[in-house]
Amino acid sequence: MSQSYDRGIVESFGRWREFSAGMWAWIFHKLTGWILVGYLFTHIAVLSTAIEPGTIAAAGDGEFYTSTLQGLEELLIVRFLEVGLLAVAVFHIMNGIRLLFVDLGIGLTSQDKSFYASLVLTGAITVASIPTFLAGVL
Amino acid sequence: MAEHYSSFNRGTWRWFLQRVTAVFLIGALAFHFVMLHFVNHAASITFAGTEARMGGILYFTLMMTFLVTAAFHGINGVYNALINMGLKGTQKKVVAAILVVAGIALIVQGTRVAIAMSPMF
Numbered sequence: 544m545s546q547s548y549d550r551g552i553v554e555s556f557g558r559w560r561e562f563s564a565g566m567w568a569w570i571f572h573k574l575t576g577w578i579l580v581g582y583l584f585t586h587i588a589v590l591s592t593a594i595e596p597g598t599i600a601a602a603g604d605g606e607f608y609t610s611t612l613q614g615l616e617e618l619l620i621v622r623f624l625e626v627g628l629l630a631v632a633v634f635h636i637m638n639g640i641r642l643l644f645v646d647l648g649i650g651l652t653s654q655d656k657s658f659y660a661s662l663v664l665t666g667a668i669t670v671a672s673i674p675t676f677l678a679g680v681l
Numbered sequence: 682m683a684e685h686y687s688s689f690n691r692g693t694w695r696w697f698l699q700r701v702t703a704v705f706l707i708g709a710l711a712f713h714f715v716m717l718h719f720v721n722h723a724a725s726i727t728f729a730g731t732e733a734r735m736g737g738i739l740y741f742t743l744m745m746t747f748l749v750t751a752a753f754h755g756i757n758g759v760y761n762a763l764i765n766m767g768l769k770g771t772q773k774k775v776v777a778a779i780l781v782v783a784g785i786a787l788i789v790q791g792t793r794v795a796i797a798m799s800p801m802f
Contacts, residue, residue, distance in 0.1 A: 579755060
């Protein structure tokens, strides 16, 4: 049976200096989760405007879809936002794998180290992906 | 023994499904990013390319499963986060209803978009 303890109000960010690695992992996982679910709705909305079923956008050879997506990709800000989205997604995946292990009771004693590993891997994958994401606009 | 803490009520179906969808989404999200940013560069995406990918039954099924699991995982995650922040009583019921409606709307619209992209329909 799981135990719980009184951790106070976590959202009291005035206590941030007292936060442990596990607390930061929890905050970052929640933050990246909010961003990802927000993006999911945005993603479907953007695709819908480009290919709204039953309208002129969906008719013909899909030229409107192609020009909408390629038009967005010409914007530098979109490319930077995509790099940000990648960082958010990679962290959520890495820390998610860590959480699955924690739930299985594996590596509990090194859960702080696995959080730092998640951060390092996220940073490395994001930095390595920047040239691909910015190709053609810089 | 390390003290265990989870914001979920362990053993509930939502707790279990959140983890099952997590396992699937680890692969699906990574695949989606690799396919549409590295294998096919995002700036080079055309309707013809999208249509070709969505014309494959396996790819189409994967994307539909991705949509449903991501919608569940995301919306259930938001619900858990709000409960964790103190949501209860009538407010909890109202928020749950809004989230269910939002989730269904997301899946319905996502499905319409997927069908419009696929030459199978």
